[in-house]
Amino acid sequence: xxxxxxxxxxxxxxxxxxxxxxxxxxxxxxxxxxxxxxxxxxxxxxxxxxxxxxxxxxxxxxxxxxxxxxxxxxxxxxxxxxxxxxxxxxxxxxxxxxxxxxxxxxxxxxxxxxxxxxxxxxxxxxxxxxxxxxxxxxxxxxxxxxxxxxxxxxxxxxxxxxxxxxxxxxxxxxxxxxxxxxxxxxxxxxxxxxxxxxxxxxxxxxxxxxxxxxxxxxxxxxxxxxxxxxxxxxxxxxxxxxxxxxxxxxxxxxxxxx
Amino acid sequence: xxxxxxxxxxxxxxxxxxxxxxxxxxxxxxxxxxxxxxxxxxxxxxxxxxxxxxxxxxxxxxxxxxxxxxxxxxxxxxxxxxxxxxxxxxxxxxxxxxxxxxxxxxxxxxxxxxxxxxxxxxxxxxxxxxxxxxxxxxxxxxxxxxxxxxxxxxxx
Numbered sequence: 001x002x003x004x005x006x007x008x009x010x011x012x013x014x015x016x017x018x019x020x021x022x023x024x025x026x027x028x029x030x031x032x033x034x035x036x037x038x039x040x041x042x043x044x045x046x047x048x049x050x051x052x053x054x055x056x057x058x059x060x061x062x063x064x065x066x067x068x069x070x071x072x073x074x075x076x077x078x079x080x081x082x083x084x085x086x087x088x089x090x091x092x093x094x095x096x097x098x099x100x101x102x103x104x105x106x107x108x109x110x111x112x113x114x115x116x117x118x119x120x121x122x123x124x125x126x127x128x129x130x131x132x133x134x135x136x137x138x139x140x141x142x143x144x145x146x147x148x149x150x151x152x153x154x155x156x157x158x159x160x161x162x163x164x165x166x167x168x169x170x171x172x173x174x175x176x177x178x179x180x181x182x183x184x185x186x187x188x189x190x191x192x193x194x195x196x197x198x199x200x201x202x203x204x205x206x207x208x209x210x211x212x213x214x215x216x217x218x219x220x221x222x223x224x225x226x227x228x229x230x231x232x233x234x235x236x237x238x239x240x241x242x243x244x245x246x247x248x249x250x251x252x253x254x255x256x257x258x
Numbered sequence: 259x260x261x262x263x264x265x266x267x268x269x270x271x272x273x274x275x276x277x278x279x280x281x282x283x284x285x286x287x288x289x290x291x292x293x294x295x296x297x298x299x300x301x302x303x304x305x306x307x308x309x310x311x312x313x314x315x316x317x318x319x320x321x322x323x324x325x326x327x328x329x330x331x332x333x334x335x336x337x338x339x340x341x342x343x344x345x346x347x348x349x350x351x352x353x354x355x356x357x358x359x360x361x362x363x364x365x366x367x368x369x370x371x372x373x374x375x376x377x378x379x380x381x382x383x384x385x386x387x388x389x390x391x392x393x394x395x396x397x398x399x400x401x402x403x404x405x406x407x408x409x410x411x412x413x414x
Binding site: 020022024026027028029030031034035038039042045046049050052053054056057058059061065068069072073076088089091092093095096100131134135136137139140141143144 | 260261262263264265266267268269271272273275276278279280282283284285286287288289290291293294297
């Protein structure tokens, strides 16, 4: 589906699908669609979980409560297994990441033209409905995690301890401090970058393939899109899980005092 | 693809979501789960305790049953002993009574016999006197020989 002024070519179609609905200039550009869908899905997640939490019974739970409790227990189990500190933030953080990222990824399974086409009919020129195919969204998440890593590192080890960790590892000798610092800085900074790029790359590639499949004649698309969608269910859950798991592991490392 | 302010928006909403989740979502769900776990654990403990109680109660009941049986046997024993005793006593009493009755009967018979003997003697005396009178009527005066007759009667 091409917007006004764009030729209905393959590259135009793809380009159109990869363009965000944006307002603003330069750095102060806001991707309205990404923000809208991510915040909407996050709010949906919290609203459902909140409702269930308010009505949670200790007795025999309903199916929805069961499902949500399974998720909560799953995340709780992962946190208890991987995180060896005491921090009330970690488990809810993990749950939020897991469910939210999962929901954002799930938008990938909605056929690529459905919502953008409907939006175009209503006069919205561009709409990207999968927030995790927007690098800003994944970076927004991973930089928040990075901030937490630095925060807890300093909180647990103190500025001195954190500095020591950056400068006296892996080679514990004063002469090698610059080398250590470079190595440790790269390690530290690679954490959020890899987190963001891994999620973004997986979902972006998946979405791109859906778009390419959508270029085929309409009667033949299902031959490729159905297997790809089924395979993608795995990717969606896996990426959400990896993001949560790595966050927990990184924060666990931040809490470890050497 | 450019890095822009969307990132900040996402980071802010992320922070808010995590805060909300930590404050309002996690605690009630965790509470419900933990409370249910406790309830289930209590229930299982209760069940195992009840099982133990049942075994104990069964053992106790068996013991009591045995005791009751032993008691019943004792009672039956005592009762049969008592019965024999009563029968013996009754037998003895009856024996004694019989002896008494027999003795009494014999005494009565003796007395009757005595009485009859006396009467017979008297009648015999009268008869003898009458016979003697008949005989003597012809020869002797009755008044004259009355003393002899009295002597005779006394001798009989």
